[in-house]
Amino acid sequence: MPRRTATLLASTLLLIAMLCAGALIEVPYGEMSPGPTVNTLSVHDGDPVLNIKDRPGHKGKPKVYDTSGHLNMTTVRVTGSEYRMTLLGAFTGWLGHDSLVVPYRTLYPEQKSAEEVDEENAEEFTxxxxxxxVAAxxxxxxxVSSHVVVGSVQKGAPAHKRLHAGDVITAVDGNPVGEPESVSKLVTQHKPGERVTFTVVPAAEAKAAQKKGKKPSSRDARKVTVTTTxxxxxxxxxxxxxxxxxxxxxxxDIKLADIGGPSAGLMFSLGIVDKLTPTDLxxxxxxxxxxxxxxAGxxxxxxxxxxxTVAARQQGAEFFLTPAGNCATAAKDKPEGLTLVKTSxxxxxxxxxxxxxxxETDRLTQCKAH
Structure with a gap:
């Protein structure tokens, strides 16, 4: 066999071997890619994303106005917790423009299970x-009136099955509470093993009152005693x-399934303002x-x-309201035809x-790469 042919054959076999290895070797990375975008002013899966209802018997019924255009919230699609990226997949992702390869721990921290990450994302979305x-x-x-509620209850903790997410806490040991931090301060005044008494309006009663536009009533309150640990x-x-x-x-009522995290807050708020004002935003x-x-907005x-930003432009967005803290990063790789507007x-x-x-788009404060 001629030397040139042998060299070419050896190189080809080596390349095939490297590709096979790359397709089999797993690396600790995941991938982020553009996710769905949803117009907060429109309908999604058959239901209005924002449904504003007047309460029964309320004289000052909210006037809901027609809107036009788009105020789209945007999402990121991430690989699942069970996904294991190969070396070849990582290399392909690094070369791609519309995806981002990130350490697996960024998506699923070691100290949290996939279920805990999903639960945390759902809580943040709510x-x-x-x-x-509130901001709108x-x-x-x-x-808008406020009150302290139970955000979550740790499974197996002393409060498990005694207090429930959504319960309104009006007092601890008889002391009225107006801020979430007050509850912790009053509980930690006890020694482990001592009993603490919560005055709460159960979540069901509180929710029923809120649907009528009323504050949770003290008439529905009950005392719950929990032993500290x-x-x-x-x-x-x-x-x-x-x-x-x-x-x-x-x-x-905000209806949007299978979305997690807190990043849609701004666009939801703007959608609410748009529907409650005669100006077409x-x-x-x-x-x-x-x-x-x-x-506070x-x-x-x-x-x-x-x-x-890629997801938004793919759907036809011309302008993108960008958090000030993300401006520099977003501007470094801005999709063509999309104006990034700095927003604080x-x-x-x-x-x-x-x-x-x-x-007057020339007067917009646009994001700049540092």
Whole structure:
């Protein structure tokens, strides 16, 4: 066999061997890619994403206005917890433009199971909906009252099956509580093994009252006594987390299944404002965006920004409301034809939408790569 032919054959066999090895060798990475985008002003899976209802007997019924254009929330698709990436798959992902290869621990931290990650994402999504409603209604000057609720109960903890997620806590040992932090402070005043008494309105009664636009009533309250246990560091705990719940003047129902995390907060909030005001916020334009939002309307940064801008542009978005903390990263790899608008608050977003619908896009504060 001629030397040149032998060399070529050996090289070909070596390449085949390397490709086979690459297809078999597993590496500790996962992949993020553009996920679905949903117009918060529209219908998804047969139901309005935002359904605003007036409460029975309420004289000041909310006026819900027609809207146009898009206010799309965006998502990131990630590989499942059971997925095991190969070396070849990682190499292909690194070369690709529309995906991002990240360490597996970024998606599924070692100390958390896949179920715990999913549960945490679901809880964050629910909390983001709550904050979106609060921020929107406060911006519109509508009344919102708050109360402390049980956020979650640790399985096997002293409070398990005694307190439940959604229970409204009005007092601890007779002391009224108005902030989530107050509950922890009062519990930790006890020694492990001592009993602590919670005054709570059960979740079912609280939810029924809220649907009518009423605050949870003390008439429905009951006392629940829980024996504390010792946490790391020696402090007393009962195994619950607490959060701030709210009562709204009318029902706002957000329906969007199979979505997790807090990053849709800003777009939900803008969708609510759009439906409750006569001004057509987008002027018919296709606007997408992302960002967490707190009760005060401040916008926070999120993960997977590059994948979300790609997803938005693929669906036809012209403008993308981008959290200020994500601006520099997003601008480094901006999809062609997409304007990245720097956004720090709901006020920033509404001001930008005003410029967009008036055609004053040259006045927008755009993201820049540092």
């Amino acid at each position: 909390a983001s909906q709550e904050s979106a409603k 209604l406060k911006k519109l000057g509508l009344p 010792k946490a790391k560091g020696g402090r007393a705990i009962v195994g619950i987390t607490t959060a701030l719940g709210h009562t709204f003047p009318f029902e706002i 987008t002027g018919g334009k296709f606007v997408a965006g992302t960002g967490t939002i707190d009760d 401040q916008v926070g940064e999120i993960g997977g920004i590059q994948m979300k 608050s709901i006020d920033d977003a509404l001001d930008s939408l005003k410029k967009i619908r008036k055609g």
